[in-house]
Amino acid sequence: MGRITPKPRHGVLISGDQASQTRERIVAYALKAFNEVGVAGVTTTGLCAGLGMSPGHFYYYFRGKEAVVLHLFGRFKRDMQAQLFVRPGGPLSGAYLAERLLKVLDCVWEYRFLYRDMNGLIASSRTLEQGFKELVDQSVHALSGALCVDRSEHQGGPRLAQLETACRCAVIVATYWLSFQFLQNARQFNDRSVMTRSFHAARDQILALLRPFLPTKLDGACGAGLKEAPSMLRNGIA
Numbered sequence: 001m002g003r004i005t006p007k008p009r010h011g012v013l014i015s016g017d018q019a020s021q022t023r024e025r026i027v028a029y030a031l032k033a034f035n036e037v038g039v040a041g042v043t044t045t046g047l048c049a050g051l052g053m054s055p056g057h058f059y060y061y062f063r064g065k066e067a068v069v070l071h072l073f074g075r076f077k078r079d080m081q082a083q084l085f086v087r088p089g090g091p092l093s094g095a096y097l098a099e100r101l102l103k104v105l106d107c108v109w110e111y112r113f114l115y116r117d118m119n120g121l122i123a124s125s126r127t128l129e130q131g132f133k134e135l136v137d138q139s140v141h142a143l144s145g146a147l148c149v150d151r152s153e154h155q156g157g158p159r160l161a162q163l164e165t166a167c168r169c170a171v172i173v174a175t176y177w178l179s180f181q182f183l184q185n186a187r188q189f190n191d192r193s194v195m196t197r198s199f200h201a202a203r204d205q206i207l208a209l210l211r212p213f214l215p216t217k218l219d220g221a222c223g224a225g226l227k228e229a230p231s232m233l234r235n236g237i238a
Helices: 016-037 044-051 055-061 063-083 094-110 116-123 126-147 157-184 191-215 220-235
Strands: 004-007 011-014
Touching: 004 126, 016 044, 016 055, 016 063, 044 126, 055 116, 063 094, 063 126, 063 191, 094 157, 094 191, 116 126, 157 191
Parallel strands: none
Antiparallel strands: 004 011
16 A cells, blocks of 8 residues: 655645656656756746646645756766766776767756756756766766776876866767757757767767777777768768
């Protein structure tokens, strides 16, 4: 039997399972709406109307759309951290890194609304500002750590400084890739097939930055993609 949770506004008792399902329905619908038109294009009233839910019922779960945004950011941050701190079973290879990069970029795509108007969201929320900063720092640390397991060997040397610079540049590319793509393909920003090709291009751009530090050579599609990357940037990526 599900846990019973009181609903104080109307004195109605609902089960914990029902409350959880309703909360998840709100979150799923809000994520879809935010991704499609951006947070600025969605109102709390609009969310209520789309869900067929009264404002009072909605506010029992979230105190407005801003609370939903923070909830979704928390999920996004946990999902990203889960990808960032996975370690390979053996020596790091170019192919493994390429695969992990696509998983990270796929996570970015799932929560793309966060990157659609990052500056506006950060300006409106200290929590988001700090959260994004932490995530960027963790991304740089995880990437440099994966490429340089024994940091003491290079401590203070130019090689380590070069590695950390390359990793920070790679994180900048990953962070702002969606902004670049919105500039290139604003009318196809929500087209999954278009953006999948775009993320393969992003992966190749990042690998091009990190190539001097990879312990193994890239081959196959990744290697071919690195040769094509400069022309793709010049011509705009479909």
